[in-house]
Amino acid sequence: MSLINVIDFKSLGDERGELVSIENNKNIPFEIKRVYYVFKTQKGVARGFHAHKELRQVAICISGSCKFIMDNGKVKESFVLDDPQKGLYINKMQWREMHEFSDDCVLLVLASDVYDESDYIRDYADFIQMVN
Ligand code: T46
Numbered sequence: 001m002s003l004i005n006v007i008d009f010k011s012l013g014d015e016r017g018e019l020v021s022i023e024n025n026k027n028i029p030f031e032i033k034r035v036y037y038v039f040k041t042q043k044g045v046a047r048g049f050h051a052h053k054e055l056r057q058v059a060i061c062i063s064g065s066c067k068f069i070m071d072n073g074k075v076k077e078s079f080v081l082d083d084p085q086k087g088l089y090i091n092k093m094q095w096r097e098m099h100e101f102s103d104d105c106v107l108l109v110l111a112s113d114v115y116d117e118s119d120y121i122r123d124y125a126d127f128i129q130m131v132n
Contacts, residue, residue, distance in 0.1 A: 003070040003077040003094060007058060007087040020085060022110065029089065030056050030112040037108045041066075041101035048097045051121045056112040058087040064105035071095035073131035081107070095127050 009020040009027060024031050038047065048068075059068065065082035072094055080100075081088055087110075090096055098107070113119070121127045 003072055003075065004079045005089040005091070006079070007089055009060075009085045009087060011085055018084070028058055028087075028110055032110045033113050034111040034115060035108065036111070037062075037106055038098075038101075039106045041105060041107075043103075045101065046097055046099045047101075049095075049122070049124075051095045051127050052092055053119050053121065054092050054113065055116075055119050056092055057090045058110045059090060060084060060087045060108045060110075062106050062108045064102035065100070066098050066102065066105050066107055067100040069097040069099065071097075073128050093127075093131060095121075095124065 011018045011020055013019055061081040062084045067078055067080045069078045
């Protein structure tokens, strides 16, 4: 199964422009408990480099672009998010890295739970041990 699971959001746009609506358990496969966004990322900076034990998320570039590298400990796949109508579903126990943020990138993330540092696996060797 591919590590890249993309959700296509229907636009409710008209002649005035585009509009995407996101609702719990409708076009997102979990109940959204938290929303955060990453923006003004400095040139050459990469983020992420962790996995989550339980957290599931959907990442949407609502402006600009960035590249995700997903890794399940066996294979790595990348995906460029550059369309506000596409969400990248990030399951639990997937190592993620974000690279190549455009200057105008605003990365919106919908999360299945509140922030909990103990849910993070920030050491790659620990992650590899846990998935094997
Ligand atoms: C993820 C990727 C896609 C909080 O206090 N509350 C929050 O909700 C978040 C997301 C972060 N923080 C704190 C933790 C750190 O001290 O903000 C700081 C920056 O977080 P972090 O270094 O984890 O940021 P990224 O961009 O590497 O990772 C984030 C999410 O943390 C992570 O869950 O999957 O975006």
